[in-house]
Amino acid sequence: MYKVALVDDHTLLSEAIGGLVRQFINFEVVNISVNGKEFINYLETANSDKPDVVLMDVKMPVMGGVETTKYLSKYYPDIKVLALSVEEEEGVVMQMIRSGAKGYLLKDTRKSILEQALLEVINYGFYYTNTVERIVKQTENLYEEEVVLKDREIEFIKHACTEMTYKQIAEKMFLSPKTIEGYRESVFQKLGLKNRTGLVIYAIKNNIFTP
Incomplete structure (x- = not known):
């Protein structure tokens, strides 16, 4: 089973996305955190439940997506970050990718695309779509x-x-x-x-x- 965590300060939305992920074959949700600091605290106490992929929001209180992704890239490089945000400005996308995110999805992404993105990040190391797709095509x-x-x-x-x-x-x-x-x-x-x-x-x- 592939382990997925969600980091998003919108609790209802993250619970809904978690419900979608649980419907995917061979996927389980091991943690939902409201910000980066809470997620890092979880990692420091977790044993076998460290996630393979983290669905990371960009803008959150206490510790946002860019800072958290940088931290994970340095201290937990095996955990792949897939940004999932409403932000589609090129500067924001660039910040997340430069910080170590392996993909960037908008929150209006279809269920099938989300599943595909998770699989490709795990199997191939990266996945870009929506706003980033036009950049990657270059x-x-x-x-x-x-x-x-x-x-x-x-x-x-x-x-x-x-x-x-x-x-x-x-x-x-x-x-x-x-x-x-x-x-x-x-x-x-x-x-x-x-x-x-x-x-x-x-x-x-x-x-x-x-x-």
């Missing part, structure tokens, strides 16, 4: 020939996956902002990308950056 439509990245371009990509601004990246790499802009344009052109979120996803999928 990384799936790369040039057919192998993309060759220079060492400094790879260094730039790693920094771009953090919360640093391009100006801060320039300072970190001891380069001018204009040179960093050149790296950005070069990398985006080589990879067929249009935005920084797509770059983060590409870097994670190709083991350039690890949350």
Whole structure:
């Protein structure tokens, strides 16, 4: 049985989602927490009931989804986070993915998609749909020939996956902002990308950056 936990401050909604998950074959819900701090407290006392996947809300009181996902990535890397939120702004999506989330679903997702997402996160390590799908498609439509990245371009990509601004990246790499802009344009052109979120996803999928 695959173990699933839910972290969401909307109790009725999380109970309803938990009920759906319990209907899936080979899935069980082992914990429902109202925020990240409560969930981490649960993990620290749980024995065999640590979840395989966590359905994580983004905005919660006490300890939100981004902070909790970062904590799990560092201390419980085997637990996969699947964001489940009403937020669909690109910046929010990017924060969760950069923090270590393996997928991002909106809360109006169909039951069948939720089940598919859980299975693919467990079996393949990631699943993106809805808002993120259009971004991921950018990384799936790369040039057919192998993309060759220079060492400094790879260094730039790693920094771009953090919360640093391009100006801060320039300072970190001891380069001018204009040179960093050149790296950005070069990398985006080589990879067929249009935005920084797509770059983060590409870097994670190709083991350039690890949350």
